[in-house]
Structures are given as C-alpha cells and as structure tokens.
C-alpha cells in the first residue's frame with residue numbers, strides 16, 4: 001500500500017488563496033505580465049487541481065471588473081459559482097479594491113475629496129453584497145491608498161476621523177443588512193504610497209477601540225507587511241490574539257529591506273514562520289489561513305500550482321514541528337527551568353489592593369541571586385535549530 005503523505009492538506013486546515021494571488025500574472029512595476037491572465041473560474045479550477053484547499057477569496061473587481069455590464073457580471077458570477085461547486089471551494093472572505101482605479105489615487109475613505117470618500121463607501125457596500133452572495137463571513141479592509149506621498153497634502157488627524165466615519169458607517173450597514181460579517185483591518189507600512197495611515201497592526205488595534213461597534217472589528221495581520229517594517233511578526237500576532245482580535249491572517253514572507261515581495265509562506269523566514277504556526281496552534285486559532293502571496297515572476301502555471309501546494313505543505317510541516325517542539329523532553333525541561341513560579345507572589349501581583357501593595361513593598365528579593373539564575377537560551381535556540389533542520 002502506498003504510504004500516506006502526512007503533510008497533505010485538507011479543507012479542515014482552512015487554507016485559502018485569493019483570486020489575486022494564484023491568479024497573479026507576474027506583472028511588476030518594471031515589467032509586463034509573464035503569465036496569461038486566468039478567469040476567476042479558471043483560477044478556482046487550478047486550486048481544485050492543487051487539492052486540499054478550503055476556499056478562495058476575492059476583491060470585488062477580481063471577480064467582476066469595475067466596468068463590467070450587468071449582463072457580463074451575471075455571467076461571470078454564474079461561471080464562478082459553477083467552478084466553486086465543481087472544485088468544492090468556499091468563499092470565506094471578500095474585500096474591496098479601493099486602490100487600483102485612478103479615482104483612488106489620493107485615497108478612498110481618507111481622500112480629501114468628499115465625493116471620492118462617499119464613492120468608496122458606496123463601492124464597499126456593493127462589495128459587501130457581492131461577498132455575501134458567495135457566503136463570505138469575513139470582510140477585509142486594506143487601505144492601499146489611505147495615506148500620502150507628501151505630508152503637506154493631508155491633515156492626518158482629520159483623515160483618521162474620516163476613516164473612523166467610514167468604518168462606523170459600514171459596521172452599521174453590515175448590521176442593517178444582516179450580513180453577519182466580521183471586519184478585519186489590514187495594516188501595511190508603505191507601498192504603494194510613500195506613507196500609509198495606520199501603518200502597523202498595533203495602530204489598527206488602537207483605532208478599533210475608538211469605533212462605535214468595536215466588537216464587529218478585528219485585524220488581518222500580514223506577515224510580509226510587518227516584516228517590511230522590521231517588526232517581529234509573531235509578536236504582532238500575539239498582540240492580536242491577546243486582544244481577541246485575530247479575525248483573519250495573511251501568510252506569506254518577505255525579506256527585510258526589499259520591495260513588496262509577497263513571497264511564498266515560510267520560503268524565507270523559517271524561524272518566524274515556525275513561531276507564527278506555534279501561536280496559531282497553541283492558542284487554537286480557527287479562522288482561515290490565507291496565503292496572500294504570489295509565485296515568482298519566472299513561474300509558469302505548473303509552477304504556480306507547486307507554489308500553492310508548497311504554501312500548504314510548509315504550514316503542515318511547521319505544524320508537525322510545533323507538536324514535536326511541544327513534546328520534546330529536553331526542550332520542555334529547559335523551558336521548565338527558565339520559568340520560576342511563585343504562587344504566593346503571583347497572587348499578590350495579579351490584582352492591586354492596598355494590602356497587596358503593602359505585602360509587595362515588604363517582600364524581600366535577593367537581586368544578586370535572581371540575576372544569577374541561569375537562562376540557557378543558547379542551548380534552547382540550538383535545539384530549535386536542530387529540530388527545524390530535521391536532525392532532532
């Protein structure tokens with residue numbers, strides 16, 4: 001009997017791709033497409049051939065071009081629906097393209113032009129209907145043009161207010177229409193604009209607490225975006241989990257200091273990718289794992305399929321490594337030695353009271369002894385390396 005592939009993905013893994021990711025034709029700012037464009041239905045078919053995929057996500061205009069007629073739109077949707085059924089794929093997430101069309105050249109919700117701001121809200125409401133037609137339950141907001149190329153052009157406090165108004169408005173529309181969406185705000189520090197508002201996930205987390213319906217809104221952190229800013233993505237994910245706001249996640253990769261690469265997940269930063277997997281597993285993240293990346297410009301569609309399969313395979317391999325790490329006696333022993341629990345003290349520091357404050361003020365600590373406690377992180381980190389490299 002043939003040996004089963006232990007890393008084969010299944011729909012239960014909730015792996016998703018975007019029409020714009022596997023369907024990326026290989027265009028970059030300096031070069032024309034290197035792959036023929038596929039229709040939405042063809043992209044779904046391709047994902048069906050890859051196998052094990054849970055769903056496919058779209059921007060409104062990935063599915064229906066911005067200038068399509070009503071009849072064209074209906075035909076595209078019919079073909080797409082048929083392809084979804086054939087490939088047994090769902091649409092867990094939808095979003096709005098508020099960045100490609102020239103009307104958004106100076107922003108959408110934060111444009112200085114009230115007509116553009118209202119048009120962006122209208123376009124998003126229509127996009128929400130489109131997503132709902134296909135059963136999407138997460139609605140992502142990535143404000144690619146929400147920013148400036150020169151700070152002289154906008155009052156950023158006023159712009160933040162406009163952004164808040166738009167999200168508040170759309171939250172209420174979501175409720176009125178009973179779409180049942182959870183909104184996920186996605187930050188990106190730069191590209192395509194010089195300066196982007198709310199550039200990191202932490203900015204979004206702060207912003208959410210100022211909204212009218214904050215429970216409806218969470219974040220969609222992207223690996224590459226935070227990495228681009230030189231941040232530690234596992235920490236970003238941890239903060240979103242801690243805030244109860246990890247509604248969606250974009251997995252890909254990025255080398256620091258480069259252009260927006262959108263590399264295949266775990267193709268570059270193995271260690272960070274491992275710790276992202278560890279967080280999602282240890283804290284039981286159950287949402288979609290969306291691979292927001294695209295194949296190298298050199299790839300043909302056979303290679304694009306390998307890219308999609310590879311993204312999922314890398315996750316499954318890292319997942320197995322996480323379980324191994326959590327079971328590894330030596331690693332766990334070392335971790336145990338590093339953690340010093342003192343229940344009596346923990347009780348005191350858990351919550352402030354006058355008595356607890358007094359007790360802590362009276363407690364005796366031997367600074368020198370505490371400083372001398374061993375922290376064998378070199379050993380631990382080497383064990384991690386051995387484990388990741390497969391020699392442990």
Ligand code: NOJ
Pocket residue numbers: 059095096140141142186222250292
């Ligand atoms: C394209 C961006 O590159 C990506 O990061 C984002 O998640 C999607 N658009 C959603 O708008």
Ligand code: MG
Pocket residue numbers: 222224225260262292
């Ligand atoms: Mg990206």
Ligand code: MG
Pocket residue numbers: 142186222250292
């Ligand atoms: Mg993204």
